Amino acid sequence: MTHPRLSLNQATIKYAPLDDALRVTADAGYSSIGLWREPVQEVGLAEAVKMVEGSGLRVSSMCRGGFFTLPEGPARRAAIDDNRRAIDETAAVGAPTLVLVAGGLVDGSRDLIGARSLVTDAVGELAEYAREAGVTLAIEALHPMYASDRAVISTLGQALDIAEQFDPEAVGVVVDTFHIWWDPQVLEQIARAGSTGRIASYQVCDWATPIAADALLSRHYPGDGVIDFGSLTDAVMATGYTGDIEVEIFNQPIWDSAWPDVARRTAEAFDAVVAPHLDPVATPVSAG
């Protein structure tokens, strides 16, 4: 039985169109999936909503909004508008959470502190819109190796510093093991995130070296690397987090594998290293 709190993030089977992704995920016994905007937009939002409803799956999150590090001007306005559409899409598919990736340094700039302010300002512009839509914006700290070109928010503490400026229903954070496992403050910041009601998503995948040639594709099945999922999962559970737990892996060999194999292998990995740290789940009474 696939663990009832396990959600397959669609990026783990990146090349699957939405209908295939939903089918593969449901067939593998999952109860939940994390969606990405591109495959949803490919079929159109109305059709995507029908597909999701027909699948019987929960949608644990929508990926992704953000990329806020643009100076004021038409490009920034377009980004904010696009994030409003992302909030609408998140609400339409019934996901509680929109994951936000901050964006890197402003093109041609070395002003890291200024770039972070652009992120905070953008979240401030979107928070009320998200709250009214019933969507929590989840700020994701990305590993510091992505600080220059993808996300100027590099630690959970930093994500919380922004989130805590807003209503917890509107703005939370993602706890993603891959990005924050190395952080000397990780356990205290997870506790802080829990105590202020800010954990909007818990995502698990593993770190291993060497780093992949494309550093974005360096994520691994839980258990295939060096992350101690026990201590991190215990810390998240100690906060009372009751949501789904997503496995999101960017990895070319995994993307090149058969989707049902990936779904199965993901569930096995989750059962081996994450599930033992979750509260016991009532086992359905066997019909046999």
Place this chain on the structure above:
Amino acid sequence: MTHPRLSLNQATIKYAPLDDALRVTADAGYSSIGLWREPVQEVGLAEAVKMVEGSGLRVSSMCRGGFFTLPEGPARRAAIDDNRRAIDETAAVGAPTLVLVAGGLVDGSRDLIGARSLVTDAVGELAEYAREAGVTLAIEALHPMYASDRAVISTLGQALDIAEQFDPEAVGVVVDTFHIWWDPQVLEQIARAGSTGRIASYQVCDWATPIAADALLSRHYPGDGVIDFGSLTDAVMATGYTGDIEVEIFNQPIWDSAWPDVARRTAEAFDAVVAPHLDPVATPVSAG
């Protein structure tokens, strides 16, 4: 004129034997060089000391000791002994500082917190030996992308947490722009390092993406990447740091370049982006 506080770390011209490295550095007008143990050992310590004395250069630091993340046993004892030899070598060549790289996770272990304790314990074993030799051990926080396999100390704050347990003459930290530029706490931690007298070395090189295929070789000339050397150098200078400033670059194309060209290019880069943030230096009266 090459800036009087600029030191060429020998790793920037990695393939140069000690005599060549000293000659190239002096010929390029530097007053200081940072040495590595391997090329020193290649000629033997007594001969190396003579070469250094003959060069007229200061030695700003010796690289490197550390690699402390071994469980108790013969391998750990050998590592501690080797670090004592490194302290002796550092003192012999007249360098004030031995740079320490912590080491990654213990082989086959996922216990990051335990690995960090092994580092603290080792520093504790060596601190008095270093103090008696007149050498400051400089704990270097490495970029979090090296946390699993090279250094479980990932932030300046973490390095200070260890250093501050010991005499400031015996244990300090390295402030290396490449490793810590992304840290949201970097400016306050530099100030903390200064206020407690812990900055044993300031090293500058730049960050750029994509990350090199060998992630260790992804360092660039100051100014060729995204790091704001102004704010970081201002912060270090505000602490009253008066030591040399090393440029240490691991980069295959730079290693493959002619050594005099690298020495000259390094000095130009330093003059362009770091030197303007140093206190004015008395200009020697021209003999012409």
